[in-house]
Structure formats: structure tokens, C-alpha cells
Amino acid sequence: MSNLDRKPAPTTCGGEAATGPVRDLLTGRQVQLGESTVVRRLLPNLGRRMVGAWCFVDHYGPDDIADEPGMQVPPHPHMGLQTVSWLHQGEVLHRDSLGSLQTVRPYELALMTSGRAIAHSEESPHTHARYLHGAQLWVALPDTHRHTDPMFEHHPDLPVVTAPGLRATVILGTLDTATSPGTTHTPIVGADLALTEGAELRLPLVRDFEYAVLAMTGRIDVDGVPVEPGSMLYLGCGRPDLPVRAHTDGSVLLLGGEPFEERIVMWWNFIGRTGEDITRARTDWTTGARFGTVHGYAGDRLPAPDLPAMPLKARGRER
Structure with a gap:
């Protein structure tokens, strides 16, 4: 998925990582994505740029698109990151410059590693379900892997961890004893926690990871804090476990990982x-070099926005 902001600001990624548990509730800003989709952007956010290597989080829906085209994101480039597409409702048709053509459905992992360069498009199929609801996430690639060959993975069957009142689908990394088949390049975890009304549990965590929880549906308290759908609670580091309580059926995404120590620049759809x-990446996209061609999308590719007048400088986090 693309950042469609026509005047994207340079993003200072990182910021100070919490050395212990915190409870910072983040609200998203609304961003128009394509023709008819509005997303809530949770990362990057004022005061919080990353959670582990997770550096970009959009939540969208549930949207009634019965009489709408739904998601329509034209071909656009990526560099230096992985994209994670995660659906609760609806379908998204993925095309990329490797020749991939894949319809992604709820609770299936679509993982695209851009490496040095890739281009892709995302759209709701012409005949699509009434509702569209999901999240789009980016993972920053470490310097040792940011020039790797691009690739696309589709994993329709993911491991599940169960407990009374909980069904946790492991999107990336390892939760408890279950490990996702998705390729990772930093210590990281992503999991979809489906909870039933009345469930109370303590989810095991890794002390050295920092975590956040994105609320998808329902009324759920995380460490005693009510987290409304479309908002995210940053939790910091140093937690052996996480108390969760469900007042209704609902779900949250657990995102975590070792704090990302590298100094990076994130602008538009590029990380360098x-x-x-x-x-250089903007020039290559504008001139048709490096990123390849997405075939089959009925429309023009996205033009690159103008670079800001201010210099783009790398920043990092201090731990």
C-alpha cells in the first residue's frame, strides 16, 4: 500500500524508546487512500515513530463498499521495507513488478519484501464483498538486507495459538510456541488476537521487545486501558506478560520487536x-529505472511527489 500524500513530510524515524512499561494511547489521523478509501494512520505518529521495526500502520474500515469501487491504489514503488497486508473483511488483488497476481483474503498473510526496489498495485476486485476492513503495515529492513532481491509471499494458512477466550493468529515472528512462515529480517512479532466476550488473560511477552496494540473491533481493555477500534496503545519494553480483558467479542493486533537501532530516512514509499x-529512488521511479513495471492495472501509475526543500537527514532512536 502506498503513502498517497502529495506533499509527504520527511519522517524522523525512531525517537526515544521506553526503557520500561508505558501506556501511551495513540489516535490516528485520517488520510485519503486512492479513490474511495479513508485510512487512520497510527504510525508514524507525533511522538512515536516506530515499534520495533514496525514503522507504518494504517487501519481502514469496516467500510461499506457495496456500491463503491473499494480500494484502488495505482502502481507505486517501494524500497528498503516490507509491506504486510492484513484483512478482516473483503478481498484485495495484489499485482507487482515481479509478475505476482494474488487475491488476498481475510486472515491470509500477503508479505512483500521490496529490498532494493519493487512496484505494486492493490485494488478491490471488480466483484467484491460488501465490507472492507483491515490494516496495512510496513517493516523497516535492516541495512544488511535492504538491498536484497525483492520477493512476494502469500501464506493462506498461518499458525494459531489458543487459550480460553483467545484465538491468536501469528502473522510474523513467534508467539508462545507458534512461528509464522513469513520471512523476517529483525526480531519481530505480529499477531491477530481474537477474543470472546468475558475473556481475561495474560499474554506472554518478550521482555526485550517493545510492543503496541492496534484495536480492530470490539470493546477491549489492554493493561487496564480501553482501546477503541482504530486507535493504538504503545506499551514500551520490559513486560513479561500483558493483561487483556474483552468486554465484547473483538480483536486487536499485537505488534512488537526489538527496538530498531539504525538511523533511517522514511519519505513517501521509500526507506533509506x-x-x-x-x-536516487525518486529519480529512478520517475525515469522508469530499477522498479520495474506492474502489468494489468487499469490506470496510470502514481507520479512521485516533489522532494521537500529541506535536506533529508537520517535520524535514530536513543535507548
């Missing part, structure tokens, strides 16, 4: 280490 990395 210097302003020159970003300038």
Missing part, C-alpha cells in the same frame, strides 16, 4: 539511510 538514497 541518506537523503541521497531517497533522491
Whole structure:
């Protein structure tokens, strides 16, 4: 998925990582995505740029698209990151410059590793379900893997962890004893926690990871804090477990990982280490170099926005 902001600001990624447990409730800003989809952008957020290597989080829906085209995101480039598409309702048709063509359905992992360069489009199929609801997430690639070959993975069957009142689907990384088949390049975890009304549990965590929880549906308290759908609670580090209580049936996404220590620049759909990395990527997309061609999308590709007047400088977090 693309950042469709026509005047994207340079993003200082990182910021100070909490050295212990915190409870910072983040609300998203509304961003128009494509022709008819409005998303709530939770990361990057004022005061919180990353959670582990997770560096971009959009939540959208549930939207009634019965009489709408639904998601329509034209071909656009990515560099230096992985995209994670996660649906609760609806379908998204993925095309990319590798030649991939895949319809992604609820609770299936679509994982695209851009590496040095890739382009893709995302759209609701012409005949689609009434509702569209999901999240789009990016993972920053470490320097050792950011020039890797691009690839696309589709995993329709993911491991599940169960407990009374809980069904947890492991999207990336490892939760409890279950490990996702998705490729990772940093210590990270992502899991969809489906909870039944009245469930109370303590979810095991890794002390060295920092965590956040994105609320998808229902009325759920996380460490005693009510988290409304479309908002995210940043939890910091140093937790052996996490208390969760469901007042209704509902679900949240658990996102976590080791704090990402590298200094990076994130602008538009690119992650680099210097302003020159970003300038070169924009030029390559504009001239048709490096990123390849997405075939089959009925429309033009996205033009790159203008670079900001200010220099693009890498920033990092201090732990």
C-alpha cells in the first residue's frame, strides 16, 4: 500500500524508546487512500515513530463498499521495507513488478519484501464483498538486507495459538510456541488476537521487545486501558506478560520487536539511510529505472511527489 500524500513530510524515524512499561494511547489521523478509501494512520505518529521495526500502520474500515469501487491504489514503488497486508473483511488483488497476481483474503498473510526496489498495485476486485476492513503495515529492513532481491509471499494458512477466550493468529515472528512462515529480517512479532466476550488473560511477552496494540473491533481493555477500534496503545519494553480483558467479542493486533537501532530516512514509499538514497529512488521511479513495471492495472501509475526543500537527514532512536 502506498503513502498517497502529495506533499509527504520527511519522517524522523525512531525517537526515544521506553526503557520500561508505558501506556501511551495513540489516535490516528485520517488520510485519503486512492479513490474511495479513508485510512487512520497510527504510525508514524507525533511522538512515536516506530515499534520495533514496525514503522507504518494504517487501519481502514469496516467500510461499506457495496456500491463503491473499494480500494484502488495505482502502481507505486517501494524500497528498503516490507509491506504486510492484513484483512478482516473483503478481498484485495495484489499485482507487482515481479509478475505476482494474488487475491488476498481475510486472515491470509500477503508479505512483500521490496529490498532494493519493487512496484505494486492493490485494488478491490471488480466483484467484491460488501465490507472492507483491515490494516496495512510496513517493516523497516535492516541495512544488511535492504538491498536484497525483492520477493512476494502469500501464506493462506498461518499458525494459531489458543487459550480460553483467545484465538491468536501469528502473522510474523513467534508467539508462545507458534512461528509464522513469513520471512523476517529483525526480531519481530505480529499477531491477530481474537477474543470472546468475558475473556481475561495474560499474554506472554518478550521482555526485550517493545510492543503496541492496534484495536480492530470490539470493546477491549489492554493493561487496564480501553482501546477503541482504530486507535493504538504503545506499551514500551520490559513486560513479561500483558493483561487483556474483552468486554465484547473483538480483536486487536499485537505488534512488537526489538527496538530498531539504525538511523533511517522514511519519505513517501521509500526507506533509506541518506537523503541521497531517497533522491536516487525518486529519480529512478520517475525515469522508469530499477522498479520495474506492474502489468494489468487499469490506470496510470502514481507520479512521485516533489522532494521537500529541506535536506533529508537520517535520524535514530536513543535507548
